[in-house]
């Protein structure tokens with residue numbers, strides 16, 4: 077994985093999930109609008125269809141009645157029956173004609189007697205009788221229409237037209253003087269008996285009136301039906317959305333976890349200002365004068381700070397020592413060169429190098445390049461022998477660096493692999509005594525008893541000595557007595573920002 081792929085922080089994850097939530101709500105609102113629009117469309121079509129059917133029945137019955145009234149033969153005579161049969165054959169819907177007046181009765185066509193009859197209202201000399209209109213189409217027997225002494229029987233498929241899908245409807249006659257309910261559920265009575273008053277009567281209502289006649293229909297979609305459709309949609313969408321959200325969550329979580337991994341944090345930090353510099357003053361012990369500083373790298377990101385003891389070995393493990401050192405040194409030179417310039421001082425700038433980079437041409441090419449720009453600085457490369465050094469290789473680079481005015485310090489002398497052989501072979505300029513020798517110096521700690529010998533060695537090899545980790549004045553005084561020229565430690569200042577270091581330099585009255 078490259079560092080470019082690792083881009084998720086806690087904040088980014090939160091905004092990502094907000095985005096998913098927002099998208100989900102928007103999609104849901106859009107779908108809701110589409111569903112409502114679709115249901116309203118369907119209702120309108122059904123309402124219009126209902127009107128068309130009732131008009132077709134109305135006109136056919138009316139025309140037939142007119143024709144039959146023109147037959148002058150005696151009711152139920154042979155001629156009358158033949159005429160009824162002839163007219164019946166010309167009808168699109170009517171299935172049977174029944175004549176009944178006084179004690180004369182006859183019929184033509186196929187006619188199944190109705191079990192129950194519900195007579196609807198008288199409209200324009202028309203009596204509509206719906207028989208067994210029920211919610212189940214297979215129960216419908218038919219539709220019976222009365223006109224004077226004639227009765228027309230329509231087949232069940234015509235009645236079925238009134239049983240519109242799954243919606244509540246009302247068909248009514250809306251003439252100037254009459255407003256007559258025909259079939260269906262009268263709107264004004266709907267739900268009032270069955271439901272609590274807070275429950276709305278309908279969620280959607282569509283009205284359609286004929287342009288040829290006074291028939292009108294009203295179709296409504298009850299809240300329950302509406303809810304049912306939504307629940308189906310919610311189920312489907314939520315299922316898909318939950319699955320998608322879960323997959324995205326897994327993906328982000330995996331990335332987030334890998335992002336928390338220290339190696340990834342450091343890689344990301346190298347490209348995104350995760351590292352910054354602090355400076356610890358280096359002091360001339362006798363005078364207290366600040367002669368320079370050591371740059372110490374720091375790291376922080378959205379997950380918090382990491383100690384150098386934690387990230388330095390990791391930088392080495394992920395093979396980023398050179399890019400890391402370049403980043404730190406470039407930043408330090410830029411900041412401290414400015415400090416030196418503004419305080420008119422020539423300063424030592426000590427920086428640490430990994431042993432594996434010490435024998436790398438690229439590293440030295442970089443040092444040459446930056447030293448040319450650092451006019452107010454004397455660069456000191458500190459090398460820790462926490463890994464064995466290839467002495468013969470290192471010698472070549474040490475000599476070249478020294479020719480270029482760069483001084484070489486052995487860091488943390490007395491710890492790691494640092495040894496006397498290396499001092500002899502590598503021609504160092506400076507020896508930095510590890511702080512373990514300074515700790516307890518004022519109390520005659522055992523390790524401190526080695527100090528005079530270390531100082532003798534440094535004299536023998538003409539090395540400057542810097543004592544690290546000086547915390548107390550007593551330690552400083554003993555070191556001065558032993559002849560140590562330079563030192564650093566909390567007594568003089570903890571690692572600090574460039575601006576604090578500048579302020580410290582300005583306050584330095586030791587000169």
Ligand SMILES: Nc1nc2c(ncn2[C@@H]2O[C@H](COP(=O)(O)O[C@H]3[C@@H](O)[C@H](n4cnc5c(=O)[nH]c(N)nc54)O[C@@H]3COP(=O)(O)O)[C@@H](O)[C@H]2O)c(=O)[nH]1
Pocket residue numbers: 356370371372373374383384385388404428429430487488511544545546547564565566567571
């Ligand atoms: N290759 C690089 N190594 C680096 C770099 N920056 C830091 N380091 C190495 O990390 C180790 C830990 O460093 P740090 O936590 O910054 O500790 C240093 C000082 O803060 C600390 N110190 C200084 N004075 C005192 C003191 O009086 N008391 C006390 N208890 N601690 C003190 O000691 C560390 C000094 O570091 P060094 O002189 O280099 O030994 C450490 O090994 C750093 O080298 C980097 O940029 N590159």
